[in-house]
Amino acid sequence: MASKRRIVGLLLAASAGVAAAFAPVAPAVRPLTRLPATSSDDERPSPSSPANPLAGVASLSLLAATLLLSPLPSHADGQTKEFKLPPIDYSDKSRCVLNSSKMGQANAARDKLYDLRECSLSGVKGGEYDLSGVIMAKTDVSNGKFREAQFSKGYLRDSNFDGADFTNAIVDRATFKGSSLRGTIFANAVLTATSFEGADVENADFTDAYIGDFDIRNLCKNPTLKGENPTTGADTRLSANCLVK
Numbered sequence: 001m002a003s004k005r006r007i008v009g010l011l012l013a014a015s016a017g018v019a020a021a022f023a024p025v026a027p028a029v030r031p032l033t034r035l036p037a038t039s040s041d042d043e044r045p046s047p048s049s050p051a052n053p054l055a056g057v058a059s060l061s062l063l064a065a066t067l068l069l070s071p072l073p074s075h076a077d078g079q080t081k082e083f084k085l086p087p088i089d090y091s092d093k094s095r096c097v098l099n100s101s102k103m104g105q106a107n108a109a110r111d112k113l114y115d116l117r118e119c120s121l122s123g124v125k126g127g128e129y130d131l132s133g134v135i136m137a138k139t140d141v142s143n144g145k146f147r148e149a150q151f152s153k154g155y156l157r158d159s160n161f162d163g164a165d166f167t168n169a170i171v172d173r174a175t176f177k178g179s180s181l182r183g184t185i186f187a188n189a190v191l192t193a194t195s196f197e198g199a200d201v202e203n204a205d206f207t208d209a210y211i212g213d214f215d216i217r218n219l220c221k222n223p224t225l226k227g228e229n230p231t232t233g234a235d236t237r238l239s240a241n242c243l244v245k
Contacts (some may be wrong), residue, residue: 006122085135085155088117096121100129163231183230191215196222205229206240216241 019027019065089095096119117137125145127179132152139159148169154174162182175195190210195218211219220242221224225233237244 025056044202085117085137088111088115095119096097098124098126098129098131101132146182185229185231187232200224203227204236204239205232205234208235209240211240
C-alpha cells in the first residue's frame with residue numbers, strides 16, 4: 001500500500017510540473033502531506049474542471065491557436081463610400097503626366113499625392129506602370145493601354161475608361177464608382193475588393209478576371225452588365241460568370 005501511495009504521489013507531482021511549465025504564471029503547489037486510501041468517482045475532478053491544471057493549459061492553448069489562426073476582417077478601400085480630397089493644384093503644369101511609382105504597390109506609397117483629376121489622357125500608354133494610389137475624377141483615359149499595370153487603392157471615380165485595356169492588370173481595392181467603362185477589357189485582371197457601383201460596364205470583358213464572391217454579386221446586379229466587347233467578342237455578362245437574365 002505504501003508503494004502505491006508513492007507512485008500516485010509521483011504522478012501528481014509530475015502533472016503539476018507539466019502544468020506549471022506551460023502556464024503563464026507558475027502556481028504555488030502545496031506539499032503533499034497525505035493521500036486518501038480510496039477515492040470515489042464523485043470526488044475526482046472531471047477533465048473539464050478548473051481543478052485540472054492540464055485541462056486549463058489545453059484550453060488556453062486552444063484559445064490562443066484560435067485567435068492566431070482566425071483571419072481578421074479586412075476593410076477594402078474600394079468599398080469606402082466617401083473620401084475627403086484636397087483641392088486640385090492647377091498651378092502644377094506637370095501634374096497631368098503618367099508616372100510609375102518606384103516605391104512598390106503594396107501600400108500605394110508615394111512621396112506626394114498622385115493627382116490626375118480632370119486630366120485629358122486619352123490613348124495614354126501605361127503598360128506595366130505602377131499607378132497605385134492614383135486619384136482620378138473627371139479624368140479622360142479612354143482607350144488607355146494599361147496591360148499588367150498596377151492600380152491598387154486607386155480612386156477612379158466619375159472618369160472615362162471607355163475602350164481601355166487592363167489585361168493582366170492588378171486593380172485591387174479600387175473604386176470605379178460612376179465611371180464609364182464601356183468596351184473596357186479586364187481579361188485576367190485582379191479586381192478583388194474593387195467597386196463598380198454606378199459604373200457603366202456595357203460591352204466590357206471580364207474573362208478570367210479574379211473577382212471576390214462579394215464583389216461578383218454586386219457586379220452581377222449592375223444593370224449595364226450586358227452586350228459584347230467589340231475587341232475580344234466576349235459576352236459581357238457571361239465573361240463575369242453571371243447568369244444570363
